[in-house]
Amino acid sequence: MLKVNHLYKSYETGKKSYEVLKDVCFEVKEGEFVAVMGPSGSGKTTLLNCISCFIPYDKGEITLSGVNLSSLNEKEIAKVRNEKLGFVFQDFMLLDGLTILENICVPKAIRREAYGQMEKKAKTLMNMFGIGDIAGKYPSEVSGGQKQRTAVARALMNDPLLILADEPTGNLDSRSGEAVIGAFLKAQKTLNATTFMVTHDSFSASYCDRVIIMRDGRVHTELINNGDRKAFLEELLNVLKVLNGGE
Amino acid sequence: MTLNVLWEKLRKRNKNDYRQFRFCIVFAAALISSYLMLIKSPLIEGALPEGGDSGKIVFLILGIAVTGCTVFVWYAVRLFLRYKSREIGIFLALGAERSMLGKALCVEMIKMTACCAMEGILSGAAGSFIIGKLLETVTRRYQEDAFAFTISGAIFSLLYGIVLVLLILALTVKAMRRANIMDVIYEQRKQEPLRKNVTKKYAFCGAVLVAAGIFLGYGLNQIAANLFGIFLGGWVNVFYLLAVIGLYQLLVYSVSCRQKGRNPQKYYNNLLYYGMMKFQGASVVRNMLVITLLLMGGLYALFYMPIMMSGSVSIVYEDEYSYRYLNDAGELTRRELETIAEETGTELLNYREGEFIRVTGSGIDRDADDSGRFIEDYYTDYAEYDCTSAAQYEKMTGIRLDIPKGGYYLIQFPDAKETIWFRFDDMDQLYAAREDIYLPMKYLGNTEYSALVITPDNGFGHGSRFVLNDGDYERLKDGLPEQKLETQVLFDTVDSDGEILFAKKIFKEFTLRMSEDMDVKEYYNLLKEERSAEAEKSETKGAFVDPENPLAERDWQYNPLLAPLREQQNVMGSAVRYLLFVYVAVICFAAAGISGYTRSQSVGIANRQFFEDMKKLGADRAYRIQIMKKQIRKIYVLPTALGVGLILGYSILILYMNDGVIKPYEVTVAGILVLLSTIIAGLQYILYRKSLKTAGRMLKFE
Secondary structure, rough: EEEEEEEEEEEEEEEEEEEEEEEEEEEOOOOOOEEEOOOOOOOHHHHHHHHHHOOOEEEEEEEEEEEEEEHOOOOHHHHHHHHHHEEEEOOOOOOOOHHHHHHHHHHHOOOOOOOHHHHHHHHHHHOOOOOOOHHHOOOOOOHHHHHHHHHHHHOOOOOOOOOEEEEEOOOHHHHHHHHHHHHHHHHHHHOOOOOOOOOHHHHOOOOOOOEEEOOOEEEEEEEOOOOOOHHHHHHHHHHHHHHHHOO | OOOOHHHHHHHHHHHHHHHHHHHHHHHHHHHHHHHHHHOOHHHHHHHHOOOOHHHHHHHHHHHHHHHHHHHHHHHHHHHHHHHHHHHHHHHHHOOOOHHHHHHHHHHHHHHHHHHHHHHHHHHHHHHHHHHHHHHHHHEOOOOOOOOOHHHHHHHHHHHHHHHHHHHHHHHHHHHHOOOOHHHHHHHHHOOOOOOOOOOOHHHHHHHHHHHHHHHHHHHHHHHHHHOOOOOOHHHHHHHHHHHHHHHHHHHHHHOOOOOOOOOOOHHOOOOHHHHHHHHHHHHHHHHHHHHHHHHHHHHHHHHHHHHHHHOOOOOOOOOEEEEEEEOOOOOOOHHHHHHHHHHHHOOEEEEEEEEEEEOOOOOOOOEEOOEEEEEEEEEEEEEEEEEEEEHHHHHHOOOOOOOOOOOOEEOOOOOOOOOOOOOOOOOOOEEEEOOEEEEEEEEEEEOOOHHHOOOOHHHHHHHHHEEOHHHHHHHHOOOOHHHHHEEEEEEEOOOOOOOOHHHHHHHHHHHHHHHHOOOEEEOOOOOHHHHHOHHHOOOOOOOOOOOOOOOOOOOOOOOOOOOHHHHHHHHHHHOOOOOOOOHHHHHHHHHHHHHHHHHHHHHHHOOOHHHHHHHHOOHHHHHEEEEEEEEHHHHHHHHHHHHHHHHHHHHHHHHHHHHHHOOOOHHHHHHHHHHHHHHHHHHHHHHHHHHHHHHHHHHOOO
């Protein structure tokens, strides 16, 4: 599904160049729920932005279903973003002037799809994530958890190959965060959605099938969830403790 | 549900952002089109002399107005695009094609701008109609033309509307071309740190630069000429740039100065505020500088009226009509004048005629060479001067002068001052043609009679008119041909409605009947022409005057003083100029206001997260409001104080430097300037309160 091969990315600040990603390689399979964790500055968000085609990268290759993303022109990238990728941002990125239902419809509206199908799909997703009763409300009138579930529904509108989530629970309390992770799991189970999530939250990551740990711009290690969530959380916390300088 | 439908819904929901944007375009289009329609109307076109300085000023002001309006539209568009950038970024991130999105945005902006520009042009037309009719009523006595809309006024207004559409389109396209979605999404949180680490020395340097800039820009020419005899020229205005740099330094200091110093408590109390400024300082300083300069520009334009009024009260002419002609010209006789007066329903009063002679005399030519060095050349045959006798002078003016042989008085305005170009006593000998000798002459003083100072250079240089001893006068007159004898006519008329028509008829006849020697431009000097090399001869022969149009700009050495026409010119010229300067002032203040207001909103946009974090850290509402107030106060208080203070000081300096003293009426003028400054400062305060309210609403303090 998603392959990242020998990816390099650096930022220029004045005359200095900082290498943020160094030879990053990994793969995400269809229907997998993968998290990326690591200390601040380890390159998680930069990696996500490269996969999203939001920022260019220096060297390497990112392929989505066999398509090399760096070979695409602007129009093709837009098409990939709209049809193959779904996005969930930390601060929701909903349009304040549109209702919850309308926000969810945006990816299909961009494709100029017939409104009947569009609304039907949106309502299905809203019911799936428990936000059907707030369809006519505006983002400013609903809670953070509801906003993020709206963003998840929006990300799934075009049945994307991959959902890219940047700290989706970062701005939420634990209960709302759990509801959002629940939404990702439901999407995985019901729609076979593939999710690639950047997070700081070990609890959220413990629901994933696999966690990629990054450090200093490289993949430090990968942990696989064998089905026992609590044990996986324990394992995650231990690795992170070592990574952060603990014993 | 299409993208256009979503776009439309967003527009309906975000009315406030659109309202502000629309207001700015309508306002700019209304100001410019009303100005254009006014200056292109027969009322104003008829009042402005063709090819004259007033006309140039009108177009200079138009340039300033267009620049000012375009600048604040540019500000408003940028702020609007900042609001839109989040929407654009989200659409892009969700897979909307840039070209499709750009097209939709451009179409929306073009439609909106075109509608607003049309609204503005229509409002401008209504405005110009009201102002035009008002002006027409006020100047009815002096002006025959009425206000009317013209095709050229409408076309130019439409052209400005098109310019606005193109400007907005260009800014929109530029905004859409940004490659990085992350930048677009986070555009609203863009930060521009001010890296300068400044000390009190930096601020002191700034203050010195401001003082030096004003001092050198305004006074260096006079100082150099007086002390070293060097004329430096117009380039010294470059020194004003020093004042702008100094102003920038002062503003940078005010924003980025953060030292514990002697009051560490204050430092810690303001810690958060300092922190915020650190990362927005560059743009804040830029805005503060623009606001300061705009306020200065606006106040300078507003001050023009009282300062000009103070200048115009100083000249009072003793006679309504004063003109001179060479005796070989078949000019109007008293009988003919009386006939014209009768035809036009008026009557001559206090009619006098006097005799002058044109005599060659010495003088000093002062100029600056290519290197700027001041040069003085004495010539025995400098110019042909107008000379009269003490007896003739008394007959014309009633002023008796006791002049010994070899002495002379210079006829001048009251309070006339010597300049670096002219001295009172430049002439020291006159040529007696019959005897073929030069009579030595001695300057005795000035005699004041404004109605006789109708010659070039305000009665200085080759335009000097002298009163001589009767005996000397007769010696000099002996042997002069008729074309060297001059008649001076002075009279008044009774107040009547026919005065303007009478003056126009006289002007026409007087102009048509001029002799060959009178057909010269104001700066024609026969003797200077004779001593100049062939290649350097000026083209001052052939007067530039239209007998049919006394209001047209003219260049004529024998230009008559006809009070009703002069009054007509003055009233219309002043009314038009005042009106135009008010336009400039309004534009500058509007641009300063919009600039301050939009910056205040940027404070809200850029710091939303900061205030949210402060809340999480336990800062209560009052504390957060206080921080916000400090930020917004910075944008208003210092620029207003600096702008008002500097321009007020500069204007009072001009009043003083004009004649080296502050006269009683200039104290009144200074009082008016202070009052105007206070009103503008008050307006800035109202805007500050409004900005606080808007930013508070944005940050949810209400």
